[in-house]
Amino acid sequence: MEQRISFLECRWLNEPELKLVKDKSAVICSEPHTGLWNQTYYNETHNNAPVLYFENEEDMTLTVRVDFKHKKLYDQCGMVVYITPDCWFKLCVEYIDDVASKVTTVVTQNGFSDQSSMNISSQIHFMYFRIHHRNFTFLAQNSFNGIHFKDMRLFHLDPLGQRLKIGVYVASPYQSSFDAKFTDLIKEDCLWQPYQGEKQ
Numbered sequence: 001m002e003q004r005i006s007f008l009e010c011r012w013l014n015e016p017e018l019k020l021v022k023d024k025s026a027v028i029c030s031e032p033h034t035g036l037w038n039q040t041y042y043n044e045t046h047n048n049a050p051v052l053y054f055e056n057e058e059d060m061t062l063t064v065r066v067d068f069k070h071k072k073l074y075d076q077c078g079m080v081v082y083i084t085p086d087c088w089f090k091l092c093v094e095y096i097d098d099v100a101s102k103v104t105t106v107v108t109q110n111g112f113s114d115q116s117s118m119n120i121s122s123q124i125h126f127m128y129f130r131i132h133h134r135n136f137t138f139l140a141q142n143s144f145n146g147i148h149f150k151d152m153r154l155f156h157l158d159p160l161g162q163r164l165k166i167g168v169y170v171a172s173p174y175q176s177s178f179d180a181k182f183t184d185l186i187k188e189d190c191l192w193q194p195y196q197g198e199k200q
Contacts, residue, residue, distance in 0.1 A: 005054060005062075005185040010167055013051040013082065026052055026182045030075065030172040036090050036106070037173075038113045045111075046173065047085045052182075053167030059134045059190040064168055065146060065183050067126040070095030072176035076104070079129045081138060082165040083157060086111040090169065091140045091152060093120070093127050103127070103142050105153040116153065128184075131166065132192035139192050146184075 007026040018029035028050055035046035068077050070093075078092030087109055094104045094117070101124070104117040128143040137156045141149040170180045 003187045010052045010054050016050040028170045029179050030170040032175045035171045035173040038108045040113045049169050049171035051169040053165040055163040061132045061188045061191040063130045063186045065128050067181040071178050074173045077170040077180035080169045083162050107155045
């Protein structure tokens with residue numbers, strides 16, 4: 001069953017000053033020196049990025065479209081699964097320079113982040129993201145057209161007795177600010193089928 005999630009019914013983690021939230025869309029302006037990252041390599045922790053989320057415990061598939069035009073290094077926007085400051089996941093487009101950007105996934109557990117990414121053109125200014133959730137195991141995907149999705153990351157998060165906060169975010173780790181527009185926040189019964197074992 002498909003359900004459109006109203007952005008007006010979502011809640012804020014680190015609410016930003018500049019935003020325009022409607023039923024079917026949310027425009028969020030990033031603020032300088034904001035991010036989501038814990039310790040690894042950079043020896044810094046940032047948990048101050050604006051996140052617009054709803055709480056969920058059910059198996060499901062969540063999809064969103066994000067339109068953006070990044071300005072400076074590491075400007076980013078995408079989806080988040082947030083449990084605690086030391087346990088969360090993000091899937092985003094991250095700007096590098098005028099030629100190349102990255103689709104990046106970060107899994108943070110026990111206070112440390114680990115990252116994987118693939119290069120894309122910086123001429124791409126929109127992306128569809130999708131997260132499947134089944135019993136606290138997740139499959140993250142991205143798509144350039146909202147029809148054909150590619151797998152990006154398979155991972156598990158320990159809920160630690162908390163309800164999952166799932167939603168969208170923006171961040172500008174350096175002295176930058178840009179607008180990201182989120183639309184088509186769609187929740188469905190989990191489209192990711194259970195593993196049936198090896199084929200004979």
